[in-house]
Amino acid sequence: MSAEERYPTAESTEDFARNLARVRARMDAAAARAGRKGDRVRLLPVSKTVPAERIRLAAAAGCTRLGENKVQEADRKHSELADLPLEWAIIGHLQRNKAREVAGFAAEFHALDSLRLAEALQRRLVAAERTLDVYVQVNTSGEASKYGLAPEELAGFLRELPAFDRLRGRGLMTLAVLSADAERVRGCFRLLRELRDRTRQEEPDLLGPGELSMGMSGDFETAIEEGADVVRVGQAIFGARATSDAHYWPAEG
Numbered sequence: 001m002s003a004e005e006r007y008p009t010a011e012s013t014e015d016f017a018r019n020l021a022r023v024r025a026r027m028d029a030a031a032a033r034a035g036r037k038g039d040r041v042r043l044l045p046v047s048k049t050v051p052a053e054r055i056r057l058a059a060a061a062g063c064t065r066l067g068e069n070k071v072q073e074a075d076r077k078h079s080e081l082a083d084l085p086l087e088w089a090i091i092g093h094l095q096r097n098k099a100r101e102v103a104g105f106a107a108e109f110h111a112l113d114s115l116r117l118a119e120a121l122q123r124r125l126v127a128a129e130r131t132l133d134v135y136v137q138v139n140t141s142g143e144a145s146k147y148g149l150a151p152e153e154l155a156g157f158l159r160e161l162p163a164f165d166r167l168r169g170r171g172l173m174t175l176a177v178l179s180a181d182a183e184r185v186r187g188c189f190r191l192l193r194e195l196r197d198r199t200r201q202e203e204p205d206l207l208g209p210g211e212l213s214m215g216m217s218g219d220f221e222t223a224i225e226e227g228a229d230v231v232r233v234g235q236a237i238f239g240a241r242a243t244s245d246a247h248y249w250p251a252e253g
Contacts, residue, residue, distance in 0.1 A: 003235065045237050046237075067110070091173075108135070110134075189223045215232065
């Protein structure tokens with residue numbers, strides 16, 4: 001089945017409402033299989049590549065906080081859709097020279113992976129008199145092509161994070177390996193959960209709520225089974241993208 005057949009494009013508010021209901025039902029079923037409550041898992045719709053006029057339809061169907069990979073694209077949409085009560089999450093790799101834009105409008109950042117970036121965000125947030133919810137990205141697949149801290153670097157990084165009081169740590173984020181091997185994918189999510197649980201046991205004050213941001217359209221059910229608190233879903237809501245994920249993962253700021 002092609003991506004276009006699997007993820008038909010939503011062209012109306014009704015299409016979006018139907019896709020959201022389908023995704024939510026799949027989330028609830030995955031949570032039930034793991035003995036969890038589905039309403040405890042947050043759905044973050046990802047609107048990358050989607051034009052503003054279609055985002056308006058999605059907003060009418062209930063999408064009020066949206067994820068974007070590229071800062072320029074998110075900033076443009078933030079301006080174009082300023083008349084709507086939308087909030088924006090940056091979920092892709094961020095270059096330090098883009099910290100000002102993120103500090104100016106984003107509600108969440110899901111890819112914090114260096115102290116230098118934390119310092120840049122802190123400076124810009126102080127100037128903007130804002131705070132920012134952040135998730136620390138961990139490279140659980142071990143792939144050189146992916147950003148994120150190595151698992152063994154996580155504890156040390158988290159110990160440094162309280163120095164940046166404008167960054168409110170929410171938890172951890174990862175991207176699973178892009179593979180048809182379901183157990184390899186599951187292993188990436190399981191590792192993030194184990195890192196979270198170990199940190200909670202050894203140094204519980206380091207993690208804040210300790211949420212796990214993991215899972216996308218192709219693997220969010222597995223992520224939920226392994227403990228995801230936030231799933232970042234794009235194509236299953238908006239429809240197949242013409243731009244391949246290789247353009248976004250890893251993404252430039």
